[in-house]
Amino acid sequence: MLCLKARAKINWTLDILGRRADGYHQMDMLMQSVGLADTLWLEESDRLTLEDAGQGFRTEAGDGEACAAPVPFDENNLVIKAARALQKAAGIEKGARIRLRKAIPSGAGMGGGSADAAAALIGLNRLWNLHFSTAELERIGLTVGAEGVGEQLTSLTPAPECWLVLWQPCDGLSTGEIFTAFDTTPAETLARPQTLRAQEALLAGDLPALAASMNNVLEGVSAAKRPQLERALHRLEELGALRAMMTGSGSVVYGLF
16 A cells, blocks of 8 residues: 655745736746645555545634535546546556545645645556656646646745644635636736745745745735635734735635744
């Protein structure tokens, strides 16, 4: 049996530069893997199945709303979609029993579903002895989500060790809904990050300079739909965070300590 961790991410910065010809938004982001992770167990089986191995987060309501959106454990889950894509690329019909323990909240802006899909590709590549290279797995992974979007990645020096307090103060947000609202938001009201300065701060290991450069252009858009986000951000900074910011399109905010 194989056991893999699928790590969540946060955004140090998130900016939207415009629209592509295919309708997708052109984005510029600094992202960071964090300690929070889902866990996948994979073992050989005649059929391809995905099972719920439990959740590692609290689903306590905030302001009268449920925080954790239900995770589908069927063909709609990105783990199964990734496995099907790998089967197709390899021309095989092998099965696997996959158990998934969620610790990354859904609808959180932390990339949990994408991380799970990537871990499934890596694990099944080993389990099925396919010997696909990392580059080949990346190409297969691109077919699972929005093809040709988000594949241009540059590895950077990570932040120095620090503490993050993650808080999901409201129910999950729909990425599509937030981007639609962004398109009608006046540009002068948007808080844009200083991504190059944030990158330089990461290279220098300077957390205060990083905090001063951070922004998420979607934060105000999401907060307009979920006022709990704004209250959570203020509370984290009252408690001493160097900076509090929303990750992705929400609904998780974090404090940098």
